[in-house]
Amino acid sequence: MASYAAINSVPSEHGGDSRPASTSSQSRRRHTKQTGPAGNASWASSVINLVNTIVGAGVLAMPHAMSNMGITLGVIVILWAGLTSGFGLYLQTRCARYLDRGGSSFFALSQITYPNAAVIFDAAITVKCFGVGVSYLIIIGDLMPGVVRGFSSSIDDSGAQYLVDRHFWVTAFMLIVIPLSFLRKLDSLKYTSVVALVSIAYLVVLVVYHFASGDTIPDRGPVHWVKWQGAVATLSSFPVIVFAYTCHQNMFSILNEIKDASPARTTAVVTASIGSAASIYILVAITGYLSFGDKVVGNIVAQYLPSVASTIGRAAIVVLVMFSYPLQVHPCRASLDAVTKWRPATKKNTEFTPAASSRGSPSRNSLLSGGAAAKVPMQRSRPDEMSELRFAILTTLIIILSYIVAMTVSSLDKVLAYVGSTGSTAISFILPGLFYYKISAPDSPHHQRLLKDEDDEDYGGSPDAAEQGGSRVSKQWKSDLLRKLSLAIAIYGFVVMVVCLVTNSVFLASGSH
Secondary structure: OHHHHHHHHHHHHOOHHHOOHHHHHHHHHHHHOOOOOOOOEOHHHHHHHHHHHHOOHHHHHHHHHHHHHOHHHHHHHHHHHHHHHHHHHHHHHHHHHHOOOOOOOHHHHHHHHOHHHHHHHHHHHHHHHHHHHHHHHHHHHHHHHHHHHHHOOOHHHOOOHHHHOHHHHHHHHHHHHHHHHOOOOHHHHHHHHHHHHHHHHHHHHHHHHHHHHOOOHHHOOOOOOOOOOOHHHHHHHHHHHHHOOOOHHHHHHHHHHEOOOOHHHHHHHHHHHHHHHHHHHHHHHHHHHHHHHHHOOOOHHHHOOOOHHHHHHHHHHHHHHHHHHHHHHHHHHHHHHHHHHOOOOOOHHHOEEEOOOOOOOOOHHHHHHOOOOOEEEOOOOOOOOOOHHHHHHHHHHHHHHHHHHHHHOOOOHHHHHHHHHHHHHHHHHHHHHHHHHHHOOOOOHHHHHHHHHHHHHHHOOOOOHHHHHHHHHHHHHHHHHHHHHHHHHHHHHHHHHHHHHHHHHHHHHHHOO
């Protein structure tokens, strides 16, 4: 109804009946192109949730990563990682145009690009998000005893020994994150994301304050503006920076829930989120490195002298990862649901059937068919919405398993190193690149139909054929360039995966001796 009102309000703004009928029809098509249920999430809440997904406790490792590269190279790598990660997010926004409004997902894209590989993609996302979620619980269990001791130094001599037991704190914080994990919409987590961002802000202020006060100068090592510590040390820090931007598992949920899903608006979400994260990373990396020089450790907060401020900083980390846990459960649940529903593509389930929508509104299927009488593959780009029972079962399963692993395992560093190298790289670079390269192929029926629809919108009612031809050439040139860049980002992802896996293997082998 809102779009209908907007359409009908246009003539009064432009002089009533003075506008050509073809232009009115063109405007109507523009308003009705986005099909499916519109979301309710604002632009601000989308940015907040995405920034919270991006910026985690890994921000505290940025100074150490910069110490291995030097300030100049470190800033360049942080900006490069943000640029490539942002391009992967942008490709996801482009891919979403081929799917029903509100039905975008890695699974949906797999169904119209690589249907038999869909289960592999979603299994990788499931394992990656599950592992990160477990690591958050382990961080809580490791940090909370130190927070308690920071506020009460005599706690070890009292009878409340359970307050310094990691198992107690993992259990206690599970009671907080369980209700948040059962929220269906990612937009419902915007308020907890705000709290998490406040925690990030405190940590940033803490690092900048210690740098400005100069209280770390006596313990500072050498500072290098250009010189690096060598190829091996740099490669060991490269994955830390690259994976610090991983948020692609939640991008489709944000695209599904945002109210205004126009290309300009969704691109602005990506730009604002990546820009904010890059600014935070550079600020913390430079000020933290200048505080301790080459003596900086992996978690810079742990290096500050014991004080109320540093204890609150550790508590802020706990709050940050606590509210980040549900942001990992959300994509983990969706991908696990897709894995359990997946069936191999066969001739029977790809038969051609009429694409007329029974829902009474145009869908991307009808767009691709060119009419109700045309025929398109029966595979749907939008999977059925998860039932309440299935939603509850999968969420409960994820929570219970992550709790058991967090209670029994004290360190997931080695596992997460390999999961991050494969899962994060695939989600950030390989899948967005391959999906867009496949679906935007000139001979792809999906792409041809989308181009025709866009031409109808852009050129319908315009008599200037020469101008239309020039615009089409320009658009085709941009489309070809974007397609080549999508293949390049996928290849880049494979290179990053190999480099990270080799680096992890070398460091684990050297550490075993």
